[in-house]
Amino acid sequence: MLVDYFSPLPTDGAERQAERLSTYLVSKNVSSSVLTRRVGSLARFELRDGFTVHRIMQFGPGKIKSLSFTIFAIISLLRLRNSYDILHAHLAFSPAIAAAIVGKLLHKVTIVKFGNSDSFGDIQRSQKTLRGRFRLAVLRRWVNVCIALDSEMEKEMLVAGFSRDRVVRMNNGIDTSRFKPCSDKLSAKKVLGLGEKTFVLYVGRLTPQKALHLLLKALQDATASCKDLHLLLIGIGEEREALISLTKDYGIQHCVTFIDYVSDVQPYLDAGDIFVLPSLAEGISNSLLEAMSSGLACISTSVGGSSEVLGDGQFGMLVSPRNVEELTKALVYFGQSAGERIRFGVLARQRVLEKYDFQVVGQQYFDLYTSLLETK
Secondary structure, X not given: OEOOOOOOOOOOHHHHHHHHHHHHHHHOOOOOEEEEEOOOOOOOEEEEOOEEEEEEOOOOOHHHHHHHHHXXXXXXXXXXXXXXXXXXXXXXXXXXXXHHHHHHHHOOEEEEEOOOOHHHOHHHHHHOOHHHHHHXXXXXHHOOEEEEOOHHHHHHHHHOOOOHHHEEEOOOOEOOOXXXXXXXXXXXXXXXXXXXXXXXXXXXXXXXXXXXXXXXXXXXXXXXXXXXXXXEXXXXXXXXXXXXXXXXXXXXXXXXXXXXXXXXXXHHHHHOOEEEEOOOOOOOOHHHHHHHHOOOEXXXXXXXXXXXXXXXXXXXXXXXXXXXXXXXXXXXXXXXXXXHHHHXXXXXXXXXXXXXXHHXXXXXXXXXXXXXXXXX
């Protein structure tokens, strides 16, 4: 597995999927390793849950740092050539280039999983620069399989020239035995000192892609008729200070709590009542799957894989991106009806158990790996 960053650093969905997949493969008696950037004083080598983590040195600012990581990753992969059969890069950036080059040189099976579609996605972001277009050209020619998480991502890859027979649809997965409904939300709220309000959760990066300024406006409108709502924004990112300022402008600072990155979000999912994802673009959101698996009533914009995950509205409420009025109505709907929150929470949990449990997704990856090695 090749990823930009890895725990204990704050990570996004791609890195969490790499960790879950590595753990699953160990349970299938498959040797697995993760190659990632070395940051600060983190150990160069670590054994974790049965798989190994190799942290690669990097230096310099910006593009120099990415280039240095790519070069040292290639050197490490060449040195470790006898310890792996498959290279699986998560996201189509520096780790993917290292995997593609080494895969070509050593005739190894190479897989790249793309992360998002639209203007925030791997394809469109890469097409904006010469370096990115070169990267896409390398991936088109040298990678055995490119993984798309949703139909929009798949279409973008095909339009960008990726071969139909090399594009494979896969899902993200979740550990449903870890993320499960809480039987006593009142106690869970007391443990965190949150009181007895109706808690709306957002978990993720505080970035423009997530359109959190629109969520704050919707909350302002929703609290006019549903005064019990309280939003927990859990995560870090470049927009944090601007969002804090916006809560003051809207006069809702008493209705919003900002919580920095937490390594274990489960206590907040236990205490939460509603999960909301107002993004402008998504692949298959890990945070959405975790909330669904935990039995929360979920609201999401109809972008990327979210529409499919929520069954076009059967397993949660879908709203149009950038539509504050629809988002407000969804918050009020769930905020005013504990019965509907429970009903949709049960449906969401069932959906994840059937399609996104990692025992299901992990087996699909295992089968893909096996088929690629057999046809090599």
